[in-house]
Amino acid sequence: MDEDTRYEAVRSRDARFDGEFFFAVRTTGIYCRPSCPAVTPKRQNVCFYATAAAAQGSGFRACRRCRPDAVPGSAAWNVRADVVGRAMRLIGDGVVDREGVGGLADRLGYSARQVQRQLTAEVGAGPVALARAQRAHTARILLQTTGLPITQIAFAAGFASVRQFNDTIRAVYASTPSELRAAAPRTGPAARRAATPAAGVPLRLAYRGPYQATAVFDLLTAEAVPGVESVSGPRGRRTYRRTLRLPYGTGIVAVDERPRGGRSREASAESSGAVKGGTGAGGVWSDGRPGGWLDARLHLTDLRDLTTAVGRLRRLFDLDADPYA
Numbered sequence: 634m635d636e637d638t639r640y641e642a643v644r645s646r647d648a649r650f651d652g653e654f655f656f657a658v659r660t661t662g663i664y665c666r667p668s669c670p671a672v673t674p675k676r677q678n679v680c681f682y683a684t685a686a687a688a689q690g691s692g693f694r695a696c697r698r699c700r701p702d703a704v705p706g707s708a709a710w711n712v713r714a715d716v717v718g719r720a721m722r723l724i725g726d727g728v729v730d731r732e733g734v735g736g737l738a739d740r741l742g743y744s745a746r747q748v749q750r751q752l753t754a755e756v757g758a759g760p761v762a763l764a765r766a767q768r769a770h771t772a773r774i775l776l777q778t779t780g781l782p783i784t785q786i787a788f789a790a791g792f793a794s795v796r797q798f799n800d801t802i803r804a805v806y807a808s809t810p811s812e813l814r815a816a817a818p819r820t821g822p823a824a825r826r827a828a829t830p831a832a833g834v835p836l837r838l839a840y841r842g843p844y845q846a847t848a849v850f851d852l853l854t855a856e857a858v859p860g861v862e863s864v865s866g867p868r869g870r871r872t873y874r875r876t877l878r879l880p881y882g883t884g885i886v887a888v889d890e891r892p893r894g895g896r897s898r899e900a901s902a903e904s905s906g907a908v909k910g911g912t913g914a915g916g917v918w919s920d921g922r923p924g925g926w927l928d929a930r931l932h933l934t935d936l937r938d939l940t941t942a943v944g945r946l947r948r949l950f951d952l953d954a955d956p957y958a
Contacts, residue, residue, distance in 0.1 A: 639681050642667045649841060649957060652704040655682045657693040664688035669699035683707075686766035687757030694807045697816075702770045702805070705839045706947065708955035716741055717755045720748060721763070727941040729764035730791040731880055768792055769805040771940045776810055777817035778835050781936070783810045789936035834939065837893070837926040840952040844925060849950060850890045866890070877942055882934030884942055888950065889928045927952070 634654075642650045648668035657664035658674045664682065665671065682688040685695070685702050695702050710721040719741055723729075728737050737760055738745040749759045756763070772790035775781060781789070787798035787810075802810050850871050854864040862875040870891055877884040927950065931942055947953055 636681055639667070640676055640679060643669075643679070644673050646670065646673075651701075651841070652953075653707050653709075655685055655688050655701055656680070657682060657688050657691065662693055663696050664693040664701055665696040666699045666701040666704050669696055669701075671696070671698055683756040684758055684763065684766070686762040689766055689769075689805055690758050690762050695805055697806075702766065702773070703839060705841050706953040708841075708953050708958065711948075711953055716743060716748070716751055720752055720760065721756070722944075724760055724763050724767065725940075725944040727767075727791070727880065727938075727944070729760050730768065730937075730940070734760050764791075765801060766805070767940055769801050772798065772802060772810070773806065773813060774834070774836065774939070775936065776814045783814075785936075786810070789939065791937060791940065833887075833930040833932040834936075836929045836931060836943065838888070838929050838943070838946060838950065838952055839926045840892075840950075841954070841956060842892075842925055843956055844892055844952075846890050846892050846927070877938075877945070879933070879935075879938035879941055881937045884931055884933040884938060886932070886942065886946060887930050888946070891928075892925045893928055 639650075639654055639656065643656050646668045648666075650667040652666070655664050655666060657680050659678050659680065660674070664685070680691075682691070688701075689695075706725065707721075710718050710725075713719075720737065723737055723740060728740065732739075734745045734748065738748045741748060743751075752763070753759050758766075768791045772786055772792070775786045775789060776783070779786075784795055787795045790798070792798040792801065799810060802808065802813060806813055808816070847869065850864065850868075850873060853862070853873050854871070857864055862873070864871050864873050866872050870889075872890065873888045875886060877886060929946065931939065933939060933942065
């Protein structure tokens with residue numbers, strides 16, 4: 634896809650390309666997803682990046698309206714078997730945070746320098762920058778969905794120090810951690826009390842539509858392993874639960890079948906309006922048009938496993954697939 638085609642996707646606010654590339658506006662210093670609802674910038678002021686990390690590395694901050702760090706991942710990394718595709722999947726699983734760039738290189742069978750060179754050439758950012766962008770996104774989730782102390786969030790997200798955490802949040806979101814937390818939407822006075830570690834971390838797992846949740850849950854129900862997985866509720870409103878074995882501990886996850894962010898084919902008779910906001914492409918329909926999310930809740934023994942758990946859930950539910958391809 635050339636840059637003119639990408640600009641046409643931006644001009645038409647085509648959510649099918651969310652996560653496939655990002656665009657940045659030189660005059661504002663902001664980078665966005667292609668479907669950002671803001672006024673389309675002039676072509677001469679726009680530049681394009683393969684990853685959010687590459688845009689951040691060039692000095693751009695995440696848009697507060699479209700939250701470009703929270704889009705579905707590029708479907709290309711799921712199918713590519715080359716070193717870049719494998720590296721992106723391992724970085725998404727938190728390998729750089731746990732083992733460093735050397736550990737990533739050992740797993741790939743390359744030198745650290747080769748991995749750095751290939752990732753920079755392909756996606757515009759090295760493994761450290763990619764992991765940093767991922768840590769920032771994890772920190773934002775914890776800041777806005779839990780009542781954990783900010784110091785605890787810094788280390789749970791994978792940062793080596795509170796100072797590094799504060800500097801990264803300011804650079805990526807142009808806000809302090811406290812300001813980011815204060816800006817989180819609240820549904821009522823009990824919202825903060827409900828979003829505690831004991832109650833689990835609420836998540837919205839974004840996908841590209843159309844997403845056939847019924848077929849996915851049918852398969853998970855048929856192949857559920859007793860004692861590890863369970864599915865409850867009537868068809869169309871089921872909840873899938875399973876235990877997780879993670880690098881720092883264990884976890885339990887619950888994922889709801891009914892897609893959000895719009896109507897699915899399975900729920901079109903029961904829902905009459907789009908849900909706005911969220912980390913998915915909220916406010917658009919998911920029955921033939923892109924965008925939406927699955928609601929999930931994670932209970933973890935160690936919050937450092939949040940990034941890894943989310944990555945594995947996305948693979949389990951095939952949320953980064955390109956349904957149009």
